[in-house]
Amino acid sequence: MTAATESSTGPGEQAVDMRTSLASFQLPNPVLTASGCAAAGRELGQFFDVAELGGVVTKSIMLKPRSGRPTPRMAETPSGMLNSIGLQGPGIDSFIANDLAWLKQAGARSVVSIAGHNTEEFVNLAKRLYNHPIDLLEVNISCPNVESRGQVFACDPTASARVISAVRRAANPNVPIFAKLSPDVTDIGLIARSVADAGADGISLINTLLGLVIDLDTMRPALGGVTGGLSGPAIRPVAIRCVWQVHQAVPHLPLLGMGGIKTGADALQFILAGASAVSVGTAIFNDPHAPVRILAELQAELAARGFASVTEAVGFAHRAVAEQEEFFASRKLGVGA
Numbered sequence: 059m060t061a062a063t064e065s066s067t068g069p070g071e072q073a074v075d076m077r078t079s080l081a082s083f084q085l086p087n088p089v090l091t092a093s094g095c096a097a098a099g100r101e102l103g104q105f106f107d108v109a110e111l112g113g114v115v116t117k118s119i120m121l122k123p124r125s126g127r128p129t130p131r132m133a134e135t136p137s138g139m140l141n142s143i144g145l146q147g148p149g150i151d152s153f154i155a156n157d158l159a160w161l162k163q164a165g166a167r168s169v170v171s172i173a174g175h176n177t178e179e180f181v182n183l184a185k186r187l188y189n190h191p192i193d194l195l196e197v198n199i200s201c202p203n204v205e206s207r208g209q210v211f212a213c214d215p216t217a218s219a220r221v222i223s224a225v226r227r228a229a230n231p232n233v234p235i236f237a238k239l240s241p242d243v244t245d246i247g248l249i250a251r252s253v254a255d256a257g258a259d260g261i262s263l264i265n266t267l268l269g270l271v272i273d274l275d276t277m278r279p280a281l282g283g284v285t286g287g288l289s290g291p292a293i294r295p296v297a298i299r300c301v302w303q304v305h306q307a308v309p310h311l312p313l314l315g316m317g318g319i320k321t322g323a324d325a326l327q328f329i330l331a332g333a334s335a336v337s338v339g340t341a342i343f344n345d346p347h348a349p350v351r352i353l354a355e356l357q358a359e360l361a362a363r364g365f366a367s368v369t370e371a372v373g374f375a376h377r378a379v380a381e382q383e384e385f386f387a388s389r390k391l392g393v394g395a
């Protein structure tokens with residue numbers, strides 16, 4: 059076991075096996091960063107060893123360098139924040155040469171997030187990454203489709219499926235692909251089933267919710283981009299509801315859950331709702347150590363409830379009460395522990 063998989067148990071608590079998997083990607087523990095909240099991991103390297111995490115999810119990368127949306131790009135909201143960064147970034151070539159190379163030499167597991175304006179751009183990104191050492195491809199379909207009057211791919215089951223099946227065909231078959239879903243839909247289970255049928259190996263959820271803040275001094279939208287993405291603890295119940303519904307819709311697919319995770323107890327809610335691993339985003343902005351702290355807290359939360367491994371807890375909240383009781387009764391008798 060590495061340092062990250064050993065349990066920080068207290069007196070009387072059992073060790074917890076923190077290993078998990080996201081399709082064929084084996085992780086020593088279930089805590090990753092969230093796309094866009096830790097660039098490509100280098101900034102976090104000054105606070106802790108990024109190889110201790112389950113993985114680093116990079117900011118969504120596009121084909122060409124982009125400067126993002128107009129300023130101001132951040133507004134405070136109750137228990138959260140609104141951002142309109144846009145997909146600012148160096149473009150795929152620089153990303154591969156600098157960021158991916160850095161992650162590799164740091165010994166981190168790399169989850170690369172890609173974003174495109176149309177299906178062809180997603181395909182080209184998958185092809186560019188084909189021969190590079192990545193552990194998982196997260197396909198950010200929560201961005202506007204220029205071929206459909208700017209409608210977000212993830213809000214349309216057909217457009218979502220088209221991108222995912224094209225990326226699945228173009229990407230290295232040894233690399234699992236996860237579709238990242240938007241919560242801004244009526245039926246997230248429908249979108250989940252359509253990306254599953256299109257060949258997604260798993261699902262990441264949720265991206266930010268679309269929001270707007272009016273600045274009362276200027277009496278105009280506070281963000282230069284007018285609307286922005288709402289993140290942080292304010293969205294957590296929405297995110298857990300989405301994980302719950304998607305787990306029910308596609309129980310065979312692994313889920314990477316996120317949205318407002320600030321503590322190990324928050325992370326545990328996602329796991330019990332059906333996530334095999336979690337990403338930490340906004341919490342990093344006021345506590346750069348948040349991912350490693352949350353990992354230690356999650357281990358303690360699992361141990362305190364008698365779980366011997368994180369995988370035992372995945373989707374546990376969906377089980378019938380009698381089945382849950384039977385699980386813990388067998389544990390007390392030492393069965394399966």
Ligand SMILES: Cc1cc2nc3c(=O)[nH]c(=O)nc-3n(C[C@H](O)[C@H](O)[C@H](O)COP(=O)(O)O)c2cc1C
Nearest residue numbers: 092093094118141198264265289290317318339340
């Ligand atoms: C500043 C900022 C930038 C983000 N950029 C991306 C991005 O490039 N790609 C993406 O898929 N999600 C992006 N997200 C969404 C996060 O990855 C995450 O899904 C969302 O913020 C919910 O998690 P949180 O509440 O822990 O931040 C961004 C979020 C924030 C706050």
